Amino acid sequence: MKTMPNKTDRNDARALAQIMRTGWFRQVHVKSRQCRLWRSLLVARRTVLNEMRSIENVVRAILREAGLKLGTPGRAAFADRVHKLAGDDTLVMPLVEPLLSVLAAMLTALARLTKQVMDLVKKETVCRRLMSVPGVGPITALAFRATIDRPDRFRRSRDVGAHLGLTPARYQSGETGIQISRCGDELARTALYEAAHTLPVRSQKWSSLRAWGMKVARARGMARARVAVARKLAVILHRMWSDSAEFRWGQGPR
Secondary structure (H helix, E strand, O other), X not given: OOOOOOOOHHHHHHHHHHHHHHXXXXXXXXXXXXXXXXXXXXXXXXXXXXXXXXXXXXXXXXXXXXXXXXXOOOOOOHHHHHHHHHOOOOOOHHHHHHHHHHHHHHHHXXXXXXXXXXXXXXXXXXXXXXXXOOOOOHHHHHHHHHHHOOHHHOOOOOHHHHXXXXXXXXXXXXXXXXXXXXXXXXXHHXXXXXXXXXXXXXXXXXXXXXXXXXXXXXXXXXHHHHHHHHHHHHHHHHHHHHHOOOOOOOOOOO
C-alpha cells in the first residue's frame, strides 16, 4: 500500500480487500472495555498534568522577563510563591492572574482524577500485587494492567518488553539519539521507565532488582540502566501476574 503512486479511498479499499483474501494479516488483541476505560482515565490525568506543566512554564517565562526567578516550589505552593514574588507588580500580575486561575482549576481536576486512580487500585487485586515491586506505584500498576489486559496473550514473559518497545535499538540523526525501539504502548512504557528511574533513588530496602540495576549503571551508564530496569520490570510484573506470585526481594549482600 505504501508503494501505490496514487493513494485514494478506492485504492485503499481494494488493497484491504486483497489483504483479507490472501490472509496477509495478523490477529490483533482487542482490549476489554474495562481496560480501555482505565487507560482513558490515565490519559486524561496525564493530559491535565502536561497542560499544567506547560502553563507553569509560561508563568516562569513571564516572571523571568521581569527579572524574577521563581525557583522550584511544589505544585500546591506554586501560586503562593508567584504572589509573594510579583504581587506588587502592576504590570506582571494582570498577565499572570488568569493563568493562576486556570492552574487552580486544573489542580482540583488533577486531584479528582488521581483519587479515581487510587480508588481503582485499592479494589484491583492484580494492581495491589504489582505494587509490591519497589518503584512501582499506583499509576504504573494500573497502566501495566490496562495495557496487558490478559497475561496469557504472551507465551513468554520476556516478550512483554519487546511488546512495549523496551528492546535495544539505535536511531541517530544530528542531535537526536534514541536507544530503544519505541514500538508498542507509549503510556505503559513511560510509566515503567519512570518506575525504573525512581527505583535506585527512592527504594531504601535492598533487592536483587535494584542491585542488578546499579551494576548495569556502573558498567554502561544510568541512561541505559533505566531502560534495562524498565524492561526487567515488565518481565517481572508479567510473571508475577501470570503465576499469582509475590515479589522476591532476593538474598541481601553478606
